[in-house]
Amino acid sequence: MKKLSVIIVAYNAEKYIDKCIQSVLAQNADVELVAVNDASSDGTAHIIEKYGDKIKFINLEKNTGAVADTRNIGLENAAGEYITFLDSDDWYEEGALAKIINCLDTYKPDILKYGYTSVYPNGRRQIPDKTVDKAAFVKKAEFPEQIYPYFIGGIKLNSVCTAAFRKDILKNIRFSRNYRTAEDAAFSLEAYTAAQNVLLLPDRLYCYYQSGNGLTGRGMGILKKYKCNFMLANRTLHLLPEWKMNTLGWKIKTVSRPLRLTLDKLKRMRNTDV
Numbered sequence: 001m002k003k004l005s006v007i008i009v010a011y012n013a014e015k016y017i018d019k020c021i022q023s024v025l026a027q028n029a030d031v032e033l034v035a036v037n038d039a040s041s042d043g044t045a046h047i048i049e050k051y052g053d054k055i056k057f058i059n060l061e062k063n064t065g066a067v068a069d070t071r072n073i074g075l076e077n078a079a080g081e082y083i084t085f086l087d088s089d090d091w092y093e094e095g096a097l098a099k100i101i102n103c104l105d106t107y108k109p110d111i112l113k114y115g116y117t118s119v120y121p122n123g124r125r126q127i128p129d130k131t132v133d134k135a136a137f138v139k140k141a142e143f144p145e146q147i148y149p150y151f152i153g154g155i156k157l158n159s160v161c162t163a164a165f166r167k168d169i170l171k172n173i174r175f176s177r178n179y180r181t182a183e184d185a186a187f188s189l190e191a192y193t194a195a196q197n198v199l200l201l202p203d204r205l206y207c208y209y210q211s212g213n214g215l216t217g218r219g220m221g222i223l224k225k226y227k228c229n230f231m232l233a234n235r236t237l238h239l240l241p242e243w244k245m246n247t248l249g250w251k252i253k254t255v256s257r258p259l260r261l262t263l264d265k266l267k268r269m270r271n272t273d274v
Contacts, residue, residue: 002032003101004164005080009036009070011063013088014043016209021047023091023207025054029098032056032080036070039063044088068175068183071160075174082112084164089209093117096205100164103199107137110195112164113157116206127204130156136200147198148243151189151236152253158185162206169194182228186235193239229258 006024010017024033036058037045045059058077064070071085082104086092103112118126138146150157157163161184169191179186192198236254240246 002080003030003104004082004084004097005032005034005078005167006084006086006097007034007036007071007074007078008086008088009038009067009074010040010044010048010088011038011067011070012040012042012044014040014047016089016211017044017047020086020088020091021051021055024086024097025051027092027095027097030101031097032078034058034074034078036060036074036077038067038070066177066180068177068179071175075170078167081167082164083167083170085160086206087161087208089211090161091207091209093205093207099201099203099205103201104164107199109137109197109199110166110169111191111198112201113198114162114201114206115204116159116162116208117204118210119207120210130154131162131204132156132200132202134200134202138198138200140196143192143198144243144245147192148245151185151192152250152257155185157192158182158188160184160187161208163188163191165191166195178231179228181225182232185232189232189235189239193242226258233257 008017008020013020021033021035024031033054034056035048037048037060039060039062048055048057048059051057056077058073060070060073074085075083084100100112100114103109113132115131116128118128120126136146147157173187173190173194175183175187233254236257237251240250240254
């Protein structure tokens with residue numbers, strides 16, 4: 001069994017997919033690469049096929065219309081001890097996978113969370129402020145102070161592309177089509193609730209390309225974005241008792257989350273155009 005499965009889902013990604021795949025295979029790490037092509041109409045499938053048995057390739061004949069479905073297909077076909085996701089227009093920094101696997105071997109966390117760098121079409125690189133900023137091994141008893149508040153107050157732990165999840169904790173967790181812009185957050189919410197410990201790593205190992213043409217959320221109307229965040233807030237409210245955070249203060253912060261995140265999303269969308 002490979003230590004880590006990297007799942008890539010792609011739709012009309014011929015401009016980026018080669019660089020994405022190479023960033024995994026060139027590192028010669030103990031990983032399984034699973035690529036799901038969602039019936040692309042361009043040359044995406046042809047590019048993936050040229051890698052042969054270096055990749056577990058799932059080529060869908062009919063477009064699912066939802067990245068949630070293709071990620072779930074990737075999950076069903078991944079055999080690694082840990083699972084992570086790589087968007088088809090993103091890539092890993094050199095040496096990133098070796099560091100990730102070393103941390104998984106050394107600390108054996110349920111979830112490893114690491115940092116990323118935003119990269120713009122003009123080549124500008126930006127270190128985001130909404131990411132892990134210090135190393136820590138957090139046990140379950142500390143989650144109400146050090147983990148769960150992030151799901152109420154921001155997006156620091158939302159991304160599934162900058163985290164490696166022990167496959168065992170994902171047995172009953174899948175992506176939902178109901179969340180078209182907050183699906184990462186919804187998935188992570190359940191995964192961190194199921195986890196017994198989390199390793200936070202500030203190293204920026206992932207490159208997040210700010211093309212404005214990603215698979216989730218972009219191009220969606222602001223009212224639909226708000227609706228998805230409202231659904232997420234409602235789910236969080238139901239988890240507060242399990243989190244031992246069922247107080248009036250946390251309830252108020254949870255209810256106000258959709259408005260705060262929608263405004264923040266608008267700000268980040270404007271920054272993407274820089």
